[in-house]
Amino acid sequence: MSEYAVELTDLSKYYRSVEALHPLSLNISFGEVLGLFGHNGAGKSTLMKLILGVLKPSSGQLKVLGYCPRTNSDHDYRSQFGYLPENVSFYEHLSGREVLRYFARLKGHSLAHADALLEEVNLAHAADRPVKTYSKGMRQRLGLAQAFLGEPKILILDEPTVGLDPVATRDFYQMVDRLKTSGCAVILCSHVLPDVENHIDRAMILSAGRKLALGSLDELRLQAKLPTEFNVSGLSSSELSTALNGYQSISTVLETTSNASRFTVPTPEKMIVMKHLLANQNVTDLQVTPPSLEALYRYYISDFHSQSAESQGVGHE
Numbered sequence: 512m513s514e515y516a517v518e519l520t521d522l523s524k525y526y527r528s529v530e531a532l533h534p535l536s537l538n539i540s541f542g543e544v545l546g547l548f549g550h551n552g553a554g555k556s557t558l559m560k561l562i563l564g565v566l567k568p569s570s571g572q573l574k575v576l577g578y579c580p581r582t583n584s585d586h587d588y589r590s591q592f593g594y595l596p597e598n599v600s601f602y603e604h605l606s607g608r609e610v611l612r613y614f615a616r617l618k619g620h621s622l623a624h625a626d627a628l629l630e631e632v633n634l635a636h637a638a639d640r641p642v643k644t645y646s647k648g649m650r651q652r653l654g655l656a657q658a659f660l661g662e663p664k665i666l667i668l669d670e671p672t673v674g675l676d677p678v679a680t681r682d683f684y685q686m687v688d689r690l691k692t693s694g695c696a697v698i699l700c701s702h703v704l705p706d707v708e709n710h711i712d713r714a715m716i717l718s719a720g721r722k723l724a725l726g727s728l729d730e731l732r733l734q735a736k737l738p739t740e741f742n743v744s745g746l747s748s749s750e751l752s753t754a755l756n757g758y759q760s761i762s763t764v765l766e767t768t769s770n771a772s773r774f775t776v777p778t779p780e781k782m783i784v785m786k787h788l789l790a791n792q793n794v795t796d797l798q799v800t801p802p803s804l805e806a807l808y809r810y811y812i813s814d815f816h817s818q819s820a821e822s823q824g825v826g827h828e
């Protein structure tokens with residue numbers, strides 16, 4: 512068994528003259544969930560298809576579960592992959608159970624596991640109805656059950672929560688958390704950033720095929736130096752200034768009412784500001800929110816675009 516589930520060394524992909532993936536090096540560990548983010552056309556699907564072995568790299572090296580996914584067609588190797596494409600489609604006249612059992616046979620997994628998964632994605636009640644009668648969310652749940660078949664060692668999910676209701680979304684993330692605990696490496700691509708935030712170990716942001724950021728959210732927060740937001744209740748704005756004991760000079764007020772304020776402070780000063788506020792007996796509520804994944808995403812993307820514009824002389828006299 513190799514040390515990493517996925518190992519990329521200077522991997523690139525061109526479609527004729529279009530550089531869809533600039534040379535990228537990246538290791539993904541077993542039991543790690545990597546969030547893959549980027550605007551439309553950033554190269555996310557290209558990267559996922561390279562890892563699946565569907566596309567041939569233009570240059571560089573790639574190992575998945577220790578082997579090159581394009582040259583290893585061994586059945587036991589392939590059956591360790593789980594994949595949910597962006598647009599799931601199934602044989603419409605088959606029932607959900609028939610579809611899932613069909614995939615279970617293809618992958619060499621037990622039919623009992625297929626039936627258990629139908630329960631897990633909450634489709635048991637519709638398992639024997641033709642897929643053509645399924646709603647969008649039900650089709651997506653069937654797609655997820657197909658991807659989760661056979662406890663994969665590498666799971667690649669392209670927009671997994673599209674069409675899912677909030678309960679199904681929560682159940683989905685519980686399944687991801689469980690697979691992660693069992694040592695599965697997960698690559699999760701989503702545009703619904705607030706949902707993903709609590710379930711990934713690292714985030715990678717791509718733009719025009721280039722890696723703009725890679726790291727845990729804490730690492731990216733440190734790197735981006737984005738401020739932390741505070742919501743304080745129980746103090747007027749002048750009482751807040753006194754409570755902050757001099758730190759009001761580094762804070763930026765976003766909103767204030769007669770007895771509540773929303774403001775930001777530089778993240779390295781977060782603890783000291785919290786201590787001052789907690790020591791104040793008039794404070795009735797305090798919420799501290801670190802920069803969200805969405806804020807980080809916006810930061811890295813706009814930073815990249817402003818650098819590109821600068822290098823092309825856009826926006827300058």
Ligand SMILES: Nc1ncnc2c1ncn2[C@@H]1O[C@H](COP(=O)(O)OP(=O)(O)OP(=O)(O)O)[C@@H](O)[C@H]1O
Pocket residue numbers: 526529530531549550551552553554555556557558
């Ligand atoms: N088969 C193809 N032939 C030519 N160019 C392609 C092909 N597939 C993708 N591209 C180009 O490669 C780049 C990356 O596309 P890719 O599909 O990987 O982006 P993506 O990040 O998955 O986008 P989305 O969020 O819209 O799914 C884009 O410029 C796209 O136009």
